Amino acid sequence: MRGRMKLAIDGRAVELPEGATVLDGVNRLGIPLPQLCKDPDGAPLGACRTCLVHVEGQKGLPAACHLPARDGMVVSTEHPDAVRVRRGVLDLTLSMLTPSPERAGFAQVGDAAARHGLLEPSQAPLHRFDVDATKSFFVLDREACILCGRCTVACGEVQQIGAISLVGRGHATRVGVFGDGAMAASVCTSCGQCVATCPTGALRPKETPAKIVRRVETTSARTAASAAASRSACSRGSRAGGGAPFFKPTNAWP
Ligand code: SF4
Numbered sequence: 001m002r003g004r005m006k007l008a009i010d011g012r013a014v015e016l017p018e019g020a021t022v023l024d025g026v027n028r029l030g031i032p033l034p035q036l037c038k039d040p041d042g043a044p045l046g047a048c049r050t051c052l053v054h055v056e057g058q059k060g061l062p063a064a065c066h067l068p069a070r071d072g073m074v075v076s077t078e079h080p081d082a083v084r085v086r087r088g089v090l091d092l093t094l095s096m097l098t099p100s101p102e103r104a105g106f107a108q109v110g111d112a113a114a115r116h117g118l119l120e121p122s123q124a125p126l127h128r129f130d131v132d133a134t135k136s137f138f139v140l141d142r143e144a145c146i147l148c149g150r151c152t153v154a155c156g157e158v159q160q161i162g163a164i165s166l167v168g169r170g171h172a173t174r175v176g177v178f179g180d181g182a183m184a185a186s187v188c189t190s191c192g193q194c195v196a197t198c199p200t201g202a203l204r205p206k207e208t209p210a211k212i213v214r215r216v217e218t219t220s221a222r223t224a225a226s227a228a229a230s231r232s233a234c235s236r237g238s239r240a241g242g243g244a245p246f247f248k249p250t251n252a253w254p
């Protein structure tokens with residue numbers, strides 16, 4: 001069929017439409033490849049480098065989220081080189097985080113690290129940030145943040161609010177608001193998009209919300225999207241991309 005491409009990923013055939021990425025094929029096959037900075041509904045950011053794969057006849061290990069699918073491609077997520085380098089990237093990523101009971105294993109990061117045999121990182125984080133709990137329904141816990149940028153894109157490009165961005169330099173880089181103040185003093189509207197997309201639980205609800213007693217009809221697409229995001233965030237803490245389940249704390253290193 002015109003406009004369709006046939007690939008092999010981990011020895012399994014998959015057919016994709018024109019314009020699809022290798023990551024689309026990986027996800028279609030349900031292969032649990034890490035994809036920490038890729039919002040399932042958004043464009044690839046290419047920031048986390050945890051989706052590296054091996055492609056037959058191609059040098060290096062490209063990021064699957066940015067790799068256009070081509071007819072006849074032979075891709076492996078399990079190639080020893082891809083697994084080794086991904087494991088190194090996940091080790092460095094995990095090294096940015098400080099474990100605690102509230103951080104509950106860091107969701108998708110902990111899940112991906114455990115699948116690569118990493119129960120604790122080889123380095124300790126070089127920063128200490130306070131938790132910003134000034135908003136009423138969620139917290140911004142920078143000790144659980146991997147700087148993937150998903151929240152800033154959700155806030156700036158999806159919701160067009162621009163309350164948060166990555167600020168500072170080097171080890172002091174963090175998610176912050178204008179003037180480096182508190183979240184509550186920013187233009188944040190508590191729409192919940194950032195909480196819904198965060199892959200680690202750094203942005204997470206404070207508590208389980210009360211039951212809905214009366215539904216309100218919404219007509220605006222944006223209002224509907226925000227409501228969906230808030231429901232998702234409040235019910236699960238964070239959305240697990242690529243079909244991964246919410247991570248259970250099996251790697252709470254001391
Ligand atoms: S708060 Fe979450 S979504 Fe935002 S940069 Fe950190 S890990 Fe990514």
Ligand code: FES
Nearest residue numbers: 046048049051065
């Ligand atoms: S998901 Fe591909 S680089 Fe992050």
